[in-house]
Amino acid sequence: MRAPKTFRLHIGIFGRRNAGKSSILNALTQQEVSIVSEVAGTTTDPVEKPMELLPLGPVLFIDTAGIDDVGDLGEKRVAKTLAVFDRTDLGLIVTNFQDFGEYEQKLMDELKDRDIPFIIVFNKCDLHAENLSLTADFDSVKVNYVQTSVATGAGMSDLRQKLLRSAPDDYINRPSILGDLVGPGEAAVLVVPIDKEAPKGRLILPQVQSIRDLLDNDCFSVVVKERELREALSRFNKPPKLVVTDSQAFLKVAADTPPEIPLTSFSILFARFQGDLTEMVRGAMAIDQLKAGDKVLIAEACSHHPIGEDIGTVKIPRWLTQYVGGKLQIDNMRGHDFPKNVSEYKLIIHCGACMWNRREMLSRIMKARQAGVPITNYGLTIAYSLGIFERALQPFPAALELYKSKSC
Amino acid sequence: MRAPKTFRLHIGIFGRRNAGKSSILNALTQQEVSIVSEVAGTTTDPVEKPMELLPLGPVLFIDTAGIDDVGDLGEKRVAKTLAVFDRTDLGLIVTNFQDFGEYEQKLMDELKDRDIPFIIVFNKCDLHAENLSLTADFDSVKVNYVQTSVATGAGMSDLRQKLLRSAPDDYINRPSILGDLVGPGEAAVLVVPIDKEAPKGRLILPQVQSIRDLLDNDCFSVVVKERELREALSRFNKPPKLVVTDSQAFLKVAADTPPEIPLTSFSILFARFQGDLTEMVRGAMAIDQLKAGDKVLIAEACSHHPIGEDIGTVKIPRWLTQYVGGKLQIDNMRGHDFPKNVSEYKLIIHCGACMWNRREMLSRIMKARQAGVPITNYGLTIAYSLGIFERALQPFPAALELYKSKSC
Known part of the structure; x- marks a missing residue:
């Protein structure tokens, strides 16, 4: 019973190989990283971990390979880690006061260049004393940071709060898919062709998301195949506000939808939504x-x-x-x-x-x-x-x- | 883009630990079993592997631990393997002409007792000559068997054909969830409350399956929250054939649905369907x-x-x-x-x-x-x-x- 990936806040975790990225992730999620993930971590792919993270809701942690030691990892792995920046909504840079240096500075620059909010996590603060000149610098330029210790549990709830505050607005106030085009108490007709390739017992994701979006916006939907569309439209005593079709049935649906009813496709709705x-x-x-x-x-x-x-x-x-x-x-x-x-x-x-x-x-x-x-x-x-x-x-x-x- | 588990033919694979269960599975699916599955195989849980298996369609292979050497495996593992019988639609007993004996006979008896169709796979037929008296016996009592060799590829398409022929009728001709209660060209209203616990962007499985079932039966559905139900019903110039509600909104929906329109719940539909x-x-x-x-x-x-x-x-x-x-x-x-x-x-x-x-x-x-x-x-x-x-x-x-x- 999970939220689809598209609704999850993608949190990229960056840092050197021994920075403690996994223990921070474990402490946040309060469970052991499974063996499966550990195995995957040894491949070239970053490990993705969907979670319900309080108080943020559904997130996707992307635990990256450290990209500091290129020789060891190979170009492919470095490229995969760099690609994670493209899908990161919020970055965590895991480091500590002793090791913080040029490498972390480069990560900060990568994230700043892309306008991605980030939080620097100074872990192992039970072992390393605070670098006061560094934190003063950060304070002055409003860089978000926290001091944590996985060993003692210190700073973990501070980190959660900062995650919530740093989450981009469009995660919290995401535009709707089509509810705003329909209006409360009104209907949209969703035309869903069933072809041979459609897996049994399912609808594809954009269709499910559209039905749910209409419910979330106090609208209702009529879900119909292209063949029954004309019949379904004839049943309304007040026309629906919108007809949405799968692109593959566009021509038939355009022919069967009276010109005064606005018509578009799921794919065009997603051009706007995504x-x-x-x-x-x-x-x-x-x-x-x-x-x-x-x-x-x-x-x-x-x-x-x-x-x-x-x-x-x-x-x-x-x-x-x-x-x-x-x-x-x-x-x-x-x-x-x-x-x-x-x-x-x-x-x-x-x-x-x-x-x-x-x-x-x-x-x-x-x-x-x-x-x-x-x-x-x-x-x-x-x-x-x-x-x-x-x-x-x-x-x-x-x-x-x-x-x-x-x-x- | 997968079919839900409920529509998959569950194929249980049984046999001694070294019988070649995994290589038969690999040969059928023509891909390597992933590392993840190998890891899971060492736990007490049977490994489930969803697949599109031609010509059958969506299946779920359940690869069981051999239950011949109880001492090694522990009671828990044996119990888990025995529990697989309860969800097996079709059994595969993997063995070979040299090892076939009491153990395989017991598996056959377990499956027969439960009226589960099964196929005996004599693997490694490139190494062991056919046991003619055994196959003659099987022929006379109409026990399904095939001779295969993963090494040479012999018998694999024979096995696929037997899988198709042995699949239970209710897998192929499954009753519909509600389409038969509605009728072609007609509508059902599905009442879907959205509570705080509902994950974002989703509908729960019985709702998606019901929408799809209506489409498969040339019907259409009106999907609405309980709050907008009265409004939605007022928009139609001909009443729907059925209203289906989530059980938690039963009383409000009963109050808002005119008595001449039949009303039931998703859960009651599934009492019949499942x-x-x-x-x-x-x-x-x-x-x-x-x-x-x-x-x-x-x-x-x-x-x-x-x-x-x-x-x-x-x-x-x-x-x-x-x-x-x-x-x-x-x-x-x-x-x-x-x-x-x-x-x-x-x-x-x-x-x-x-x-x-x-x-x-x-x-x-x-x-x-x-x-x-x-x-x-x-x-x-x-x-x-x-x-x-x-x-x-x-x-x-x-x-x-x-x-x-x-x-x-």
């Missing part, structure tokens, strides 16, 4: 500038193996090629891997990233923007390719305005 | 026979720690005590542990078992019936205690009939 809708609308419009030979990056958050007519590797490449009227150079990437420099691409097309926290998606959008490369997502690309972009943007006035101003 | 509704209605009516001092067993499938006003440990015991007007002896049990002999109890009250396969629940009902002990579930107990038992059974004519015939 990323930046305006930026991604601009990205979709850049499809018009593509020409044969251009490089396009198609990136997917999930690392599962594609099944059948996969959207990212088959459908979108096929349609882009037809649209451009010539061969494109398309790279597909999965999971947390993402190029350091994306400037060689003319366009980046991303999945909805429903499994991630928002920070990782925003961090990719930032990388694209810095390199001057337009970025969009699957749902917007599909809506654009089907010629129903304007209708799909109707619920979002600012994005619609942008589209209209540029397209005429 | 178990045997008639048997459990009979069980609920046995509450009237309870008297002070009687022993009652309250069993829960999930082994999670109870939060707050837990139904099984707080709410139901409190209400039963009030109803009986004296102290009862209540035992609470969680997870796969269940007493061998339940005859000391006057009543068993079980959770909805939404996380399990049906076989384990049916196996408990069978145990209760053999011992002559009535068994019911949480939702039926709550409906009974609230005095709305008759209304909650309205969608189920046979169960309602039973109740009416006994209660007057």
Whole structure:
């Protein structure tokens, strides 16, 4: 009975190999790190540990390998640890007064550069006396720090308080997925096609999150397949405020939804919820500038193996090629891997990233923007390719305005 | 993106410690058993491995510890392995022509006694010649067997075919949760209270399964909190065929649902879907026979720690005590542990078992019936205690009939 990863505050734990990262984690979670995690820690992957952390709620601790001794660890491991910065909402730098130095300073710089709040944990304070000039410096520039001792338990509740205070606002006041577009006491219709590939007895995550978001906002939802949509709509004596469809049924749903009812897709809702809708609308419009030979990056958050007519590797490449009227150079990437420099691409097309926290998606959008490369997502690309972009943007006035101003 | 456990065919793998159980499992799944599983294998717990197994679909392999060398393994481990029989839909006995003997015969007897279909896998057939008199015997009594060699790959596709043919019918043609009560093109209203304990961004499993079941049956669902139910019902120009509520909101939902619309609870739907509704209605009516001092067993499938006003440990015991007007002896049990002999109890009250396969629940009902002990579930107990038992059974004519015939 767990919260999905996307809602968890991602807390990255950084520090040298012997800094005591694991004992701080154990003390916070008040249980032993399991054998499974210890084994995983010896691989190249950072260890992820979901937790209900009082008083913060659902968090995901990411315990990284120390990146101080590069020789030992290999480049791959260092790269994996660096990639953790991209999904960290809040950083913990574990050190002590004796060892604090250039290495910790570099970690602080990495986190500051990315605008990620962090807390320095001076552990083993029962063994090392406080460095008064250092803490005075920190106080003067408002760097958050705590002094702890796992051995005596000192400072642990101070650390919890600081974690709560340092948690980013958008973790605590996260925008809603669609409840704000519907309003209390009103209904949204969610169109959920069931294809052969859908696992039995399940709904996919964005659908569940949307139903729950509507409940959280005192709305209600009607969940229906595309085939029964017309029948379901005929049952209302007052039309629903919004129809949301899976992108793959866009055309049929557009045909069956009266034009006065706003229509969009789950994927477009997630462009707003997980990323930046305006930026991604601009990205979709850049499809018009593509020409044969251009490089396009198609990136997917999930690392599962594609099944059948996969959207990212088959459908979108096929349609882009037809649209451009010539061969494109398309790279597909999965999971947390993402190029350091994306400037060689003319366009980046991303999945909805429903499994991630928002920070990782925003961090990719930032990388694209810095390199001057337009970025969009699957749902917007599909809506654009089907010629129903304007209708799909109707619920979002600012994005619609942008589209209209540029397209005429 | 996985199917919930309840829909997976549970395949128990039995055999001596060195019989090659793991290599058969690896060959079927065509991937290495992960380090994590190897570690778990050294504990007392059987290793569970969810898989998409062609052509069967979602299965759960349960790799058991060999129970031949009791001294080594300890009683606890043997008990855990024996408990696997209770949740096995289909058994694999891994052996070879040289070692086949009394031990394998005992496994066959255990499975036969429980009416569990099984397949004998004679592995290492590249090393040991076929025992012709044995296979002739098996052929004559229609015992399923295959000859395999993991080393050469021989017999593996034969094994897959036999797995498909041996899968119980109710795995392939599973009854629906509520779609049959609603009908194509029609609607059910699902009332989902959101309390403080509900994890963010989620719905609980029975709710997701019910929404999906309605889609699979060409129905649609209206998902609403109890507070907005009245408003939602007023929006439709034709009443829904069914209202389903979480048991904790039963009274408010009963008050807000017009009497002509059938009403029940998720828990009662699951008494039918996962178990045997008639048997459990009979069980609920046995509450009237309870008297002070009687022993009652309250069993829960999930082994999670109870939060707050837990139904099984707080709410139901409190209400039963009030109803009986004296102290009862209540035992609470969680997870796969269940007493061998339940005859000391006057009543068993079980959770909805939404996380399990049906076989384990049916196996408990069978145990209760053999011992002559009535068994019911949480939702039926709550409906009974609230005095709305008759209304909650309205969608189920046979169960309602039973109740009416006994209660007057």
